[in-house]
Amino acid sequence: MQGAALAIARVLETYLVLGVVFSLAFSLRGIEVIDPAARRSSIAWRLLMIPGAVALWPLLWQRWRHATAGTPDTREPGQPSPPAGAGLQRWHALALGSLAVIAPLTFVTALTVRSLPASTPTLPAALRAPGTAQLPDPVRPIFESALVWKGLPIQTRVVVANGRQFLELNPHVPIRAPSLLLYRSNQPGSGTDLPGDAQLLGHFGGSAIQHYELDSPTPASLWLFSVADGEVLGSGDLARPPR
Amino acid sequence: MSATYRAVQWNPQKRAYDRVIAASVTGYLAVFVGTGAVLFPDATLTILLIRAFGTAAFTLLQLILCIGPLCRLAPRFLPLLYNRRHLGVTAFALALAHAGLSVFEFHAFGDADLIASVLSGGPRFDPSSPLPFQAFGLAALVILFVLAATSHDFWLANLTPPVWKALHVSVYLAYALLVAHISFGVLQSDAGLLYPILLAIGLCILATLHLAAARREAAADHTPLPDADRDGFIEVCRIDQIEENRARIVSIDGERIAIFRHEGRFSAVSNTCPHQNGPLGEGRIIDGCITCPWHGHRFDPVSGTAQAPGLERILTFPVRVQDGIVRVCPRPSGAAGPNEHGTAHEG
Numbered sequence: 001m002q003g004a005a006l007a008i009a010r011v012l013e014t015y016l017v018l019g020v021v022f023s024l025a026f027s028l029r030g031i032e033v034i035d036p037a038a039r040r041s042s043i044a045w046r047l048l049m050i051p052g053a054v055a056l057w058p059l060l061w062q063r064w065r066h067a068t069a070g071t072p073d074t075r076e077p078g079q080p081s082p083p084a085g086a087g088l089q090r091w092h093a094l095a096l097g098s099l100a101v102i103a104p105l106t107f108v109t110a111l112t113v114r115s116l117p118a119s120t121p122t123l124p125a126a127l128r129a130p131g132t133a134q135l136p137d138p139v140r141p142i143f144e145s146a147l148v149w150k151g152l153p154i155q156t157r158v159v160v161a162n163g164r165q166f167l168e169l170n171p172h173v174p175i176r177a178p179s180l181l182l183y184r185s186n187q188p189g190s191g192t193d194l195p196g197d198a199q200l201l202g203h204f205g206g207s208a209i210q211h212y213e214l215d216s217p218t219p220a221s222l223w224l225f226s227v228a229d230g231e232v233l234g235s236g237d238l239a240r241p242p243r
Numbered sequence: 244m245s246a247t248y249r250a251v252q253w254n255p256q257k258r259a260y261d262r263v264i265a266a267s268v269t270g271y272l273a274v275f276v277g278t279g280a281v282l283f284p285d286a287t288l289t290i291l292l293i294r295a296f297g298t299a300a301f302t303l304l305q306l307i308l309c310i311g312p313l314c315r316l317a318p319r320f321l322p323l324l325y326n327r328r329h330l331g332v333t334a335f336a337l338a339l340a341h342a343g344l345s346v347f348e349f350h351a352f353g354d355a356d357l358i359a360s361v362l363s364g365g366p367r368f369d370p371s372s373p374l375p376f377q378a379f380g381l382a383a384l385v386i387l388f389v390l391a392a393t394s395h396d397f398w399l400a401n402l403t404p405p406v407w408k409a410l411h412v413s414v415y416l417a418y419a420l421l422v423a424h425i426s427f428g429v430l431q432s433d434a435g436l437l438y439p440i441l442l443a444i445g446l447c448i449l450a451t452l453h454l455a456a457a458r459r460e461a462a463a464d465h466t467p468l469p470d471a472d473r474d475g476f477i478e479v480c481r482i483d484q485i486e487e488n489r490a491r492i493v494s495i496d497g498e499r500i501a502i503f504r505h506e507g508r509f510s511a512v513s514n515t516c517p518h519q520n521g522p523l524g525e526g527r528i529i530d531g532c533i534t535c536p537w538h539g540h541r542f543d544p545v546s547g548t549a550q551a552p553g554l555e556r557i558l559t560f561p562v563r564v565q566d567g568i569v570r571v572c573p574r575p576s577g578a579a580g581p582n583e584h585g586t587a588h589e590g
C-alpha cells in the first residue's frame with residue numbers, strides 16, 4: 001500500500017512539475033499559436049489559463065506542435081465545433097446511471113461496516129475526566145505555587161483533606177488542547193524529555209479546578225505531556241512546603 | 244462567443260449572482276464555525292474550519308447537480324443556471340481549502356511524502372475507517388480542479404463543445420467519489436446520525452430530480468407525431484400550446500427542435516446551443532433574440548445567426564401555420580442566409 005501510494009505520488013508530482021514548466025511557455029507563446037483569438041488577450045487572462053494548461057499539458061503540447069508544423073486543423077479558431085447531440089446525451093445518461101448505482105451502494109456499504117465508537121469512551125482510570133478525585137471536607141492547604149506553561153499561568157496548591165494529600169490545579173482559562181497528560185517527578189522540572197521517574201497523575205484539560213490524589217510525598221516537579229504533539233509542552237518546579 | 248478572450252466576462256447579472264454566492268458561502272461558514280464552537284467547545288478552530296469547508300463544498304456540488312434537472316422541471320430556477328460555472332469554481336475553492344487544512348493538520352509534520360501520506364492514510368492512519376477514504380477525496384479534488392481550470396470559454400472553444408461537455412460530465416464521478424470519501428470517512432468516525440441522514444436526503448433529492456427530469460424528457464422525445472404531409476411538414480402542436488416568447492420542444496427523428504412564438508410569428512431552430520449544448524427551447528426570446536437559458540448566448544430566430552460578436556449559427560427549420568396548427572419540416576433550411584420559409588405568421 002505504502003509503495004503504491006509513493007509511486008502514484010511520484011507520478012502525480014512529476015506530471016505537475018512538467019505541467020507547470022510547460023504552462024509558463026504555453027501562456028507566453030503557445031496559447032496564441034493554437035488560438036489566434038488569444039493574441040489580444042490580457043496578462044490576467046493568460047495567468048488564468050495556467051491551471052488548465054498544467055492539467056492538460058500533453059494535449060496542448062500536441063496541439064502546439066501540430067499548429068507549428070502547419071498540420072491542418074478542422075476547427076475554426078475561436079469557434080466551437082458542432083454539438084455532439086445524441087452521443088453526448090447517451091454519455092450523460094451513462095454517467096448518471098452509473099452514479100445512481102455506485103453512490104447509494106457505497107453509502108449503504110459504508111453504513112453496514114460502520115462500527116460506531118461507544119457514546120462514552122472508556123478511558124483508563126488515570127485518564128478519566130480531570131478533577132474526578134473527590135475532595136473530602138475540610139481542606140487544609142499546605143502550600144501554593146504558580147506554574148507558567150506555554151505562557152499559561154496555572155495556580156497550583158497541595159492540600160490535605162481527611163488525611164489524604166491532593167494536588168489542585170486551577171487553569172483559570174479553558175484548556176482547549178486535546179490529550180494533555182499530567183506527570184509528577186521527583187527530579188527538577190527542566191528539560192524536554194520526561195524524567196525516568198515520571199509518574200502519570202491523569203488527564204489535564206477543561207476549565208474547572210482539577211484535583212489529583214497524591215499517594216506519595218509531594219513531587220518536586222510537574223510535567224505536561226501532549227499526546228497529540230508527542231512531546232513535553234512544559235514543566236515546572238513545585239515550591240517545597242514550608243517546614 | 245467573442246472574438247477575443249477576457250478573464251471574466253462580467254455583466255450586472257453575473258456580478259449579482261457572484262455576490263449572492265459570496266454572501267451565502269461566507270454566512271454558511273460563519274454559522275457553521277460559530278455553532279460548532281458553542282456545541283463542541285473542545286473542538287479546535289482548525290477542525291471546525293475543515294468541516295465547514297468540506298460540508299460547504301459538498302453542499303454546493305449537490306446544488307450544482309440539482310440545478311440542471313430543476314430547470315427542466317420548473318423554469319423559475321433558470322437564474323440559478325446562468326452562472327453555474329462560478330458555482331463550480333467556488334465549490335473547488337472550498338474543497339481545496341478543506342483539503343489544504345486537512346493535510347496541514349494531519350499530514351504536514353511527518354517525514355512522509357505528502358501525497359503518499361494522503362493516499363495511504365486509511366485504515367492504518369484512522370483505524371475507524373475500513374478504506375483509505377482520503378484517497379477518494381483526493382481523486383475528487385483532482386477532478387474538480389480540472390473542471391474549474393477548464394471552465395473558461397477558451398477551453399470550450401479549443402477542446403470543442405462535445406469534448407468539453409464530456410469532460411465536464413465527470414462531475415458525476417467526482418460526486419460519487421465524495422460520497423465514498425464521506426461514507427468511509429466522517430461516517431465511520433462520527434457516531435452521530437446527522438451526517439448519514441443529511442447524505443441520504445441529498446442522494447434521494449438528486450436521484451428524484453434527475454429521474455423526474457429524465458422521465459419528462461423521455462416522454463417528450465417519444466410523443467408520437469402525425470406523418471409528414473406531401474411537402475414534408477409535420478403537425479407538432481396548436482398555436483395556443485406555445486406561450487409568447489417561449490418555445491415548445493419536439494423530437495423528430497432524434498433531432499430536438501424548438502418552435503418559438505414571438506409577436507405573432509413562429510420560428511423553428513435546433514434545440515442545442517452551440518456554446519455548451521444548452522437547451523435553447525427552455526430559454527426565452529428577449530429583445531427579439533432567442534436567449535439560451537444557460538449562459539445567455541443570443542440568436543436571431545429567423546436566420547439562426549448569433550448576435551455580435553458571436554460567430555456561431557444554429558440550424559433553422561421551415562415552419563407553417565394553418566388553421567391554428569403549427570407544422571415543421573425537419574429538413575434544415577439553407578445554410579447560407581436567412582431562409583424565407585424559416586418563420587410563419589399566426590395567420
